[in-house]
Amino acid sequence: MKRELERYLRRATRGLYGTARKDVWNELEQDILERVRVSRAFGLSETQAVNRALEQLGDPREVSVGMAKTYVWPRAVKLSVLGAVGATLLLTLPSAAKSVLATTTPLSVQTGEVFVPEDTLLRALEQQGIGLSTHELRTDPRRAELLKLLPPEAQTQVVESDSAPYVFDDVPQTSLDYLVRVARSKNYPVQVAGWKALEVRVGAAQLVFNPYPGQSDFAVLYSERFFIQLAVASGLLTQGRNTPLQVPAREAERVRIVGTRLEWAGRVLVVGRLQNALPPEQTGYLVGTKRGQGLTLQAPRLDFSTRAVQVGPDGRFELIIPAGPVGQLSGLLPPVRVGTTGQPELEDTQGLYFGLYNETAFGQFGEFTDLPPTLLPSVLEPGKTYTL
Amino acid sequence: MAMDPNLLKGNLDLIVLSVLSEGPMYGLRIIGEMQSRTGGYFDLREGSLYPALHRLTAAGMLEVEYQPSSVGGAPRKFYRLTEEGTHELERKRRAFGEFVGAVQALGIVQKLGSAK
Numbered sequence: 001m002k003r004e005l006e007r008y009l010r011r012a013t014r015g016l017y018g019t020a021r022k023d024v025w026n027e028l029e030q031d032i033l034e035r036v037r038v039s040r041a042f043g044l045s046e047t048q049a050v051n052r053a054l055e056q057l058g059d060p061r062e063v064s065v066g067m068a069k070t071y072v073w074p075r076a077v078k079l080s081v082l083g084a085v086g087a088t089l090l091l092t093l094p095s096a097a098k099s100v101l102a103t104t105t106p107l108s109v110q111t112g113e114v115f116v117p118e119d120t121l122l123r124a125l126e127q128q129g130i131g132l133s134t135h136e137l138r139t140d141p142r143r144a145e146l147l148k149l150l151p152p153e154a155q156t157q158v159v160e161s162d163s164a165p166y167v168f169d170d171v172p173q174t175s176l177d178y179l180v181r182v183a184r185s186k187n188y189p190v191q192v193a194g195w196k197a198l199e200v201r202v203g204a205a206q207l208v209f210n211p212y213p214g215q216s217d218f219a220v221l222y223s224e225r226f227f228i229q230l231a232v233a234s235g236l237l238t239q240g241r242n243t244p245l246q247v248p249a250r251e252a253e254r255v256r257i258v259g260t261r262l263e264w265a266g267r268v269l270v271v272g273r274l275q276n277a278l279p280p281e282q283t284g285y286l287v288g289t290k291r292g293q294g295l296t297l298q299a300p301r302l303d304f305s306t307r308a309v310q311v312g313p314d315g316r317f318e319l320i321i322p323a324g325p326v327g328q329l330s331g332l333l334p335p336v337r338v339g340t341t342g343q344p345e346l347e348d349t350q351g352l353y354f355g356l357y358n359e360t361a362f363g364q365f366g367e368f369t370d371l372p373p374t375l376l377p378s379v380l381e382p383g384k385t386y387t388l
Numbered sequence: 389m390a391m392d393p394n395l396l397k398g399n400l401d402l403i404v405l406s407v408l409s410e411g412p413m414y415g416l417r418i419i420g421e422m423q424s425r426t427g428g429y430f431d432l433r434e435g436s437l438y439p440a441l442h443r444l445t446a447a448g449m450l451e452v453e454y455q456p457s458s459v460g461g462a463p464r465k466f467y468r469l470t471e472e473g474t475h476e477l478e479r480k481r482r483a484f485g486e487f488v489g490a491v492q493a494l495g496i497v498q499k500l501g502s503a504k
Contacts, residue, residue: 012435
């Protein structure tokens with residue numbers, strides 16, 4: 001019960017901070033417990049009662065988005081009106097372009113997604129020789145393909161590509177994730193660097209995002225779509241979050257997962273790259289954590305038949321999965337977030353997420369150390385075989 | 389008949405303030421009151437209610453007090469109308485009454501009824 005409950009509450013309060021988050025968390029938790037108690041009195045098992053309570057509460061995203069309108073968005077607007085210094089997020093560009101954005105930076109945060117006024121951004125990029133049009137930005141053909149892949153309930157939350165991706169305060173906004181994908185489709189070099197202050201470089205243009213003053217939780221900045229950007233900028237093409245994919249083993253009898261170990265926020269995470277499983281232009285990732293003596297690759301929607309991994313002398317490991325008669329892996333890719341509460345873990349039964357939560361205690365977010373721009377490979381211990 | 393979510397959305401503040409005019413309540417109790425008093429017509433979920441409660445509180449229409457929880461854990465958060473909220477409720481009631489009067493003057497309700 002506790003696990004399901006916490007998962008729901010974590011999702012419902014995503015994007016909130018401090019006392020606001022704790023406040024909403026407690027209220028929802030009390031409601032759930034009362035609903036559970038009533039259902040139990042009618043003879044439901046605890047599991048049934050919890051499931052019923054969570055179903056009655058509805059989609060946790062509805063709560064988080066509603067609360068963001070109350071707490072996060074007004075703050076973003078207020079800060080942007082006050083001026084650039086100390087704003088929720090600062091967007092700066094070098095040289096001439098800097099002045100363009102320094103005066104108009106009404107950026108907003110929407111529970112994990114960062115949006116930029118598209119006209120402002122496009123003008124600034126143009127000054128750096130990055131020629132993207134509004135039309136191109138809005139009509140990336142892959143966007144339409146992506147939408148088709150999303151489950152029906154998710155599609156209703158996505159604005160179609162022939163209109164602005166998002167309108168906030170009457171200003172069309174562009175998701176940086178989207179910008180990065182379009183820029184890449186136009187063969188502009190894209191880089192992502194920084195940790196406490198995220199830097200996104202498109203050609204010569206440099207976008208620097210600073211956190212809230214005093215903010216130590218970067219989950220919002222780096223989770224969900226933002227982490228996809230990291231992956232994209234690392235040379236990976238992703239298709240967006242929560243995208244169901246059937247992953248056939250393409251022209252290979254076996255699927256290889258080649259992985260490296262990361263030290264991240266004091267945790268050991270293992271990122272495995274799928275080979276022979278995706279089209280050449282795509283790269284899928286699996287995420288695991290090291291627990292106890294063994295290495296656990298947690299991928300609830302993936303069906304492994306191999307339970308061992310060889311670690312080479314360079315620390316890279318390779319997990320080989322026979323393609324088998326089915327010949328495919330089924331999962332939700334890319335993995336974009338891992339919630340870590342005590343132990344790093346994959347959260348959300350709807351898919352694999354890979355991200356940054358380091359909630360050492362409720363409401364207490366750990367400091368994240370600077371992370372190099374790419375997913376720097378740390379290593380597993382050479383020469384060892386880890387049993388899964 | 390199923391509730392039209394747009395009608396609820398447009399009048400959510402009025403409905404919440406009206407329920408709370410009966411006395412302080414916590415979120416789930418408000419939902420229960422709305423259901424029981426309307427025969428289940430208003431089936432509001434937490435996802436809609438809590439953002440409204442927090443917004444109304446931030447606007448000074450509601451204030452909160454904490455009471456021990458009957459199910460254990462953190463204290464329950466009760467909402468109640470402030471003086472400003474009471475005035476706002478009266479204003480909204482008048483506005484809604486005028487709207488209903490105008491609708492009746494147009495014969496919309498009668499037409500719907502006679503169409504059955």
